[in-house]
Amino acid sequence: MYFLGIDLGSSSIKLSVLDAEAGTTFAAVSVPEFEMDIFAPQFGWAEQDPEQWWNYVQQGIISLGKKTDLKKIAAIGIAYQMHGLVLTDEQLNPVRQSIIWCDSRAAAIGNAAYNAIGQDKSQGMILGSPGNFTASKIKWVKDNEPDVFAKAKYMMLPGDFIAAKLSGVAQTSTSGLSEAALWNFSENRLAIEVLEAMDIPASIIPEVVPSFGSQSVINSDVATTLGLNTDTKITYRAGDQPNNALSLNVLKPGEIATTAGTSAVIYAVTDKDAYDKTNRVNTFLHVNNTETEKRNGVLLCINGSGILYKWLRMVTSLGNDTGNLISYEKLNNEAAKTTPGAKGLRFYPFGNGVERIFNNEPVFSGIQNLNFNIHQTPELVRAACEGIVFAMNYGFDIMKDIGASGNVVRAGKANLFLSPLFRQIFASVTQTTVELYNTSGADGAARGAAFGYGFYNSINEAFDNLQCQERIEPNKDLSAQYGDIYQQWKENINIINKEHEYNETGLL
Numbered sequence: 107m108y109f110l111g112i113d114l115g116s117s118s119i120k121l122s123v124l125d126a127e128a129g130t131t132f133a134a135v136s137v138p139e140f141e142m143d144i145f146a147p148q149f150g151w152a153e154q155d156p157e158q159w160w161n162y163v164q165q166g167i168i169s170l171g172k173k174t175d176l177k178k179i180a181a182i183g184i185a186y187q188m189h190g191l192v193l194t195d196e197q198l199n200p201v202r203q204s205i206i207w208c209d210s211r212a213a214a215i216g217n218a219a220y221n222a223i224g225q226d227k228s229q230g231m232i233l234g235s236p237g238n239f240t241a242s243k244i245k246w247v248k249d250n251e252p253d254v255f256a257k258a259k260y261m262m263l264p265g266d267f268i269a270a271k272l273s274g275v276a277q278t279s280t281s282g283l284s285e286a287a288l289w290n291f292s293e294n295r296l297a298i299e300v301l302e303a304m305d306i307p308a309s310i311i312p313e314v315v316p317s318f319g320s321q322s323v324i325n326s327d328v329a330t331t332l333g334l335n336t337d338t339k340i341t342y343r344a345g346d347q348p349n350n351a352l353s354l355n356v357l358k359p360g361e362i363a364t365t366a367g368t369s370a371v372i373y374a375v376t377d378k379d380a381y382d383k384t385n386r387v388n389t390f391l392h393v394n395n396t397e398t399e400k401r402n403g404v405l406l407c408i409n410g411s412g413i414l415y416k417w418l419r420m421v422t423s424l425g426n427d428t429g430n431l432i433s434y435e436k437l438n439n440e441a442a443k444t445t446p447g448a449k450g451l452r453f454y455p456f457g458n459g460v461e462r463i464f465n466n467e468p469v470f471s472g473i474q475n476l477n478f479n480i481h482q483t484p485e486l487v488r489a490a491c492e493g494i495v496f497a498m499n500y501g502f503d504i505m506k507d508i509g510a511s512g513n514v515v516r517a518g519k520a521n522l523f524l525s526p527l528f529r530q531i532f533a534s535v536t537q538t539t540v541e542l543y544n545t546s547g548a549d550g551a552a553r554g555a556a557f558g559y560g561f562y563n564s565i566n567e568a569f570d571n572l573q574c575q576e577r578i579e580p581n582k583d584l585s586a587q588y589g590d591i592y593q594q595w596k597e598n599i600n601i602i603n604k605e606h607e608y609n610e611t612g613l614l
Contacts, residue, residue, distance in 0.1 A: 111552030124552035183342035183555030185349035186265025240286035341558030353550020366522035370411035406501035410455035453493030
């Protein structure tokens with residue numbers, strides 16, 4: 107029996123087919139060939155076209171049909187970029203582009219709602235502030251685009267939209283509501299209080315389903331077009347970071363997952379309603395949370411990770427001609443040519459919207475100590491890698507303060523973790539053992555679909571054959587060197603990120 111996993115990112119969409127009996131992925135594709143565009147109509151905004159996502163998903167499924175018999179797929183699981191907003195009409199057509207996770211425009215709205223609800227009440231209820239999450243984005247559209255909002259029947263997260271296009275049914279999940287800042291943790295229900303504080307009608311919330319289970323059946327016309335069976339079910343959905351943790355079998359309290367894709371994330375599972383009183387890291391329902399067994403995920407996010415690496419790739423390739431870009435492998439090799447600390451060059455990877463670890467304030471990237479006679483491409487790339495890890499460690503320290511920490515971190519062998527140098531820097535700076543697995547978000551979504559369908563008797567059974575491929579231990583000498591460099595980097599954050607005045611076009 108086969109299961110399809112779809113992982114909708116902001117750079118690409120990955121799809122995998124799992125042979126559940128063998129426990130292995132045997133077919134996978136990624137679309138499009140190059141990274142998807144993020145539209146920024148104004149400074150701090152970030153949007154994508156949901157219909158383009160859907161077109162790419164269809165292309166991916168049709169491409170998989172050339173490698174396998176799609177009629178054998180029993181169910182579909184969907185992972186997706188978190189915190190985005192898709193507003194649709196009753197026919198499930200988007201009424202505007204999606205406001206995606208790294209868009210900054212609604213941060214002030216979330217802060218206002220946080221104060222209106224009451225900070226203590228908000229933290230006790232949703233374990234933080236509405237911040238820059240999906241609920242605040244709904245309010246922004248309502249206030250700033252009333253004609254658009256009047257056309258909206260449903261709010262959905264990005265993965266909910268793909269599920270709706272497959273099934274013809276508007277739904278969202280309990281874990282999805284938590285990432286939208288719309289879940290009342292203390293009473294296990296929709297956070298009506300947040301909707302009321304923002305004057306958002308509750309009717310805009312579609313049917314709520316659990317992360318696992320028989321959620322809907324694929325639309326017969328869509329099934330025919332794509333070559334799927336008309337009884338194929340959707341049996342799993344989750345945000346990309348809870349799903350990444352699932353794909354790495356990070357399900358128990360004390361277990362930690364990390365990824366460094368467009369953004370960099372550390373995600374720790376806890377059985378407590380843990381939260382940071384200053385909202386620099388955030389807590390959401392984990393995929394295996396139940397009413398009788400609490401499982402939450404504490405999430406650290408640094409916006410500038412893979413997107414910084416993409417920027418370096420474009421700059422060092424002398425433009426954006428996608429046919430002539432140097433490879434990421436070459437960038438990795440360049441970084442390895444220089445010494446730890448990049449000969450004094452420092453990179454601050456904060457150039458992709460507001461940063462949660464800085465209380466959702468606009469933060470800007472910076473390069474420090476640049477010397478034209480000393481620093482070349484190897485130093486620039488290595489300083490970027492080090493800066494990304496330093497920023498992750500800065501947030502990891504915050505997580506430790508609320509009890510979300512550990513000595514072992516699991517990662518998929520993908521994105522920046524494909525780089526041996528990046529892996530060693532991460533292990534040595536965070537002083538953790540990194541366990542690498544040959545898995546992906548799409549693989550995790552397929553395993554989630556199989557469990558949600560009922561093929562596996564337990565969620566642990568879905569990962570019986572998942573084996574660690576490599577362990578990277580901290581290098582004591584590197585840890586000592588990076589300890590001093592990291593402290594210097596951390597002390598200079600305020601110098602790089604002074605208060606700036608800006609408008610919709612950027613800095614004044």
